[in-house]
Amino acid sequence: MSSASPAPVVTPPAPPTWQWWYWVVLGLVALVGAALLALDPWLRQYLEKQVAEGTHGRYQLHITQLQTSLWHQSVYVRGVQLRTVGPATNDRAALPPVQLTLGHARLTGVGLWQLVQRGTVPIDSLVLDSLHIRLLGRLPAAKKSQPLYQRLPLHLEGIRLGYLSLRHVQTAYQPAPQTGVAWKQADFLARDILLSAAGAADSQRVGYAAAVTAHVRHLVASAAQHRLALRSVRFASEPGTLVIDSVVVRPQQPLSEVRSRNARVSLHLPRVSLTGLHTAALMRHQFRADTLLLLACDLDMTAPRVSPPPIHQLLAPWLDRVQLEHLLLANASARIRGVEERPRSQHIAVQGSHLRVDSVGAQDQQRVLYAQQWDVRTGVVMARLDPPFYQLACQSAHLATRGGLLEINNIRLRPLVSVVELSRRKHHQAPHVTVLIPQVRATAIQYAALTHQHCLIMQTLTIRQPRIQTRSDGRFALNPEHSVATPEALRHLGFTLDVRRINVQNGTLYTIYRAPQNAKPGQLTINRVSGTIENFSNDPHRMSAAHPAVVHATAWLQNRCQLQATLTANLLDPNGQHTITGTFSEGQLSMLNPMTVPTKQLLFRSGQVKHIHFCMQANRQRVTGPMWASYSDLKLTMLSQKGGADHKTLGSRLKTTLVNGLFLRDDNPRKGKLQVGHMTSARDLRVSVFTLWRQGIVSGMLNSAGVPAPLSKKLSEQQDKPVYK
Known part of the structure; x- marks a missing residue:
């Protein structure tokens, strides 16, 4: 008998463990993703x-x-x-x-x-x-705090x-x-x-950065009553360059011809270039660079009422020191308003070397205006002199502190008003002067001494072919103030002046004088003036009676009679004592008629000078000294303003006869004996020393010609009576 076997039990397989971790990771990713998605909005809102x-x-x-x-x-x-x-x-x-x-x-x-x-x-x-x-x-004002x-x-x-x-x-x-x-x-x-701390301690960095560049376009600024416009600014810390194109500064108030409370500046500067800038030094409040180039600067400014402090004091709030190897300014022009002189110049070129702008550089006795060396060239320079009566100008100038050079070319001084207007506005006779000098050149100027000690010291000063014309009008009264054109005035100059040698080459002096009684002016010319001045100084270490100033000069009177003279003077002598010895060569006395006829109604009808020698002693009181005048056939004619075409009247004819017959010595020497004349004339401190010299020559000539000494003295001192008070 068969029996049925029981059916086998099937156990389902266990699920793999990785599936659990998958879901865990997936969940974490989802969570992180959700967090990240929420991070951006959260951060933005935060x-x-x-x-x-x-x-x-x-x-x-x-x-x-x-x-x-x-x-x-x-x-x-x-x-x-x-x-x-x-x-x-x-x-x-x-x-x-x-x-x-x-x-x-x-x-x-x-x-x-x-x-x-x-x-x-x-x-x-x-x-x-x-x-x-x-x-x-x-x-907000910056507060001291911890570093960034x-x-x-x-x-x-x-x-x-x-x-x-x-x-x-x-x-x-x-x-x-x-x-x-x-x-x-x-x-x-x-x-x-x-x-970081290391970045802050790194002296080669600029604001913690190893390198910085910047390019700014169309910058405008307003401050201190001015507007600034820059077309372009380029900066690079490596290799340390700054380039600015088209700098324009304009005042908010128009430029004025009178001083303003603060300076007003109108500036156009097409290009500024700075190279070799040590940018790291700026963090230590120091400016160091190789070359600063300024091209075609055009400056027009009104000067302030109070002069600003030195540059290093102006920069002190921002920079402790400025060091610049080279400063170059090319093709610049400048004009300064608000000062009576109104200076202006064109085509200026400046080169400065080794500048140090701080208190040490300002006091360095070897520097001139912070620099070890300056070289300045200009085109036309113009300014008012004795404003507003004269205009002074030159065609070009060159200054170099190395070697102490100063050269000025084609100097021109011209009056801006007529001789009558000048005298009327000054209320006295005033010299109406016109000057033309092709060149003035000075060498070995000690510019450092001029800057720091206010001493003008130089080796030579050469004046080439000066042409000077002076006009004056005798209808006005003399200047009541003492003349400064005298040797002793150098004592009161206000600064030390020391010129070892002054050379004058081939100068000409024209003198034109309008006497009160004659509308036709008298004229006198001194030609071919050349000479030297040694030891022209008011330095007590240089100037004394033992070491005086010495002047040697030669000239031609009316281009027909040669004059030679030597002057010695102690320029520190308060009494103005000085000595002149000189000679006149052969010449006709009629050459003086262009001056004597219109001004003194005196005509030299004849007279031949053979030789004149004089020795003059002059001071603040008088002029004295002997004169040896050799001449022949002296004849004078006294004229009158009331005469006819020949300016002669019965009275003038009588005077002519008396003078020629009683006073004048026709010939000297006479009968083999030379009569020595004596120069005697009192000084009027209102007139220049040149007038004193002329008085001495006139008195000596009159006394040599036979006029008694008291009368010759009186005639030499005689001044025209003014018409206008």
Whole structure:
């Protein structure tokens, strides 16, 4: 009998363990994904909330898009807006109104591991594009605080940013109604920024960066009552260059011909180039560079009422020291208003070497205006002299501190009013002078002594072919003040003057004098004037009676009679004592008629000078000395303004007969004996020493010709009676 076997029990297989972990991982990924999806909105809201709370509602931040990527270690931001929404209350009055927009920004390559460890976090790059900032009102005053690297978030040890770029930056900042700065577009780039203690201690970095470049276009600024406009500014810390194109400065008030409270400047500077700039030194408040080049600078300014302090004092709030190897200024022009002289110049070229602008450089006795060497060349230079009566100009000038050179070409001094107008406005006889000098050249000038000690010291001064014309009008009274054209005036010059040698080459002096009684002026010419002056000084160490100034001169009177003279004078003698010895060569006395006839109604009808020698002693009281005059056939004619065509009347004819018959000695020597004349004339301190010399010559000539000494003295001192008081 068979029996049925029981059916086998089938046990289902156990599910694999990996399926559980799959669901766990999948759940974690979903959770992380959800967290990441929530991170960006949370972070965006967090930043917006922090700005609102941190400014007590004064500012509002809005971010259109914020996207983070842990995989790419990056953050992307788009559509950032920061604006002022709340009023300025007491607790936020320091926060000025602001409008800020940022097109987009990207931060890449953030070192998350270093961020977790709070070490020095590496970041590959940060790029901000289309940043526009408008800020109205003054920024809060800077307060002393910890360095920036010590104020990093999360107490990070530091940040190392490989690349920072700001593109298409537009800024406007106006802290006050008349003060502000703005530019239309700018790009900034910085490489290898190490924001840490090591970066701060690195003296070769600029603001923690190894290299910085910037390009700013169409910059405008307003400050100190002026407006500044720059077309383009380019800066690169490596190799240290700064190039500015088209600098324009304009005053907010028009330039004035009278001094203003502050200087008003109108400036056009097409190009500024700075090379070899040590940018790291700027962080230590020092400016060091190789060459500063300024091209075609055009300066027009009104001088301030009070002269500004020295340059190093003006720069002191920002820079402790300025060191510049070379300063170059090419094709510049300048004009200064507000001063009576009204100086202006064209085609200026300046080269300065080894400048040090600080208190040490200012006091360095070997430097001139902070520099070890200056070389200055100009085109036309013009200024008023004794304003507003004279215009002084030169065609070109060259100054070089190395070697002490000064050369001025084609000097011209001309009066701006007539001789009558000049005397009328000065209320006395005033010399109406015109001067033409082809060249004045000085050598071995000690410019450092001039700058620091106010001493004008030079080796030689050469004046080539001067042409001087003087006009005067006797209808006006004499100047009541003492004349300064006298040797003793050098004592009161106010500064030390020391010229070892002055050379005058082939000069000409024209003298024109209008006497009160005759509309026709008298004329006298001294031609071919050449000579030297040795030891022209008011330095007590140079000048004394034992070492006087010595003048040797030769000239021709009316180009027909030669004059030779030697003058010696102690220029520090308060009494003005000096000695002149001289000779006149052969000549006709009629050559004096162009001066004596219109002014003294005296005609030399005949007279031949053979030789005249004199020795004159002069001082502040008188002139004395002997004269040996050899002449023949002397005949005079006395004229009258009331006469006919020949200016003769019965009275003048009688005077002529009496003078020729009773007083004048026709010939000297006479009967073999030379009669010695005596120069005697009193000094009028209102007139120049040249007038005193002329008085001495006249008195000596009259006495030699037989006029008694008292009368010759009186005639030499006689002044025309003025018509105008």
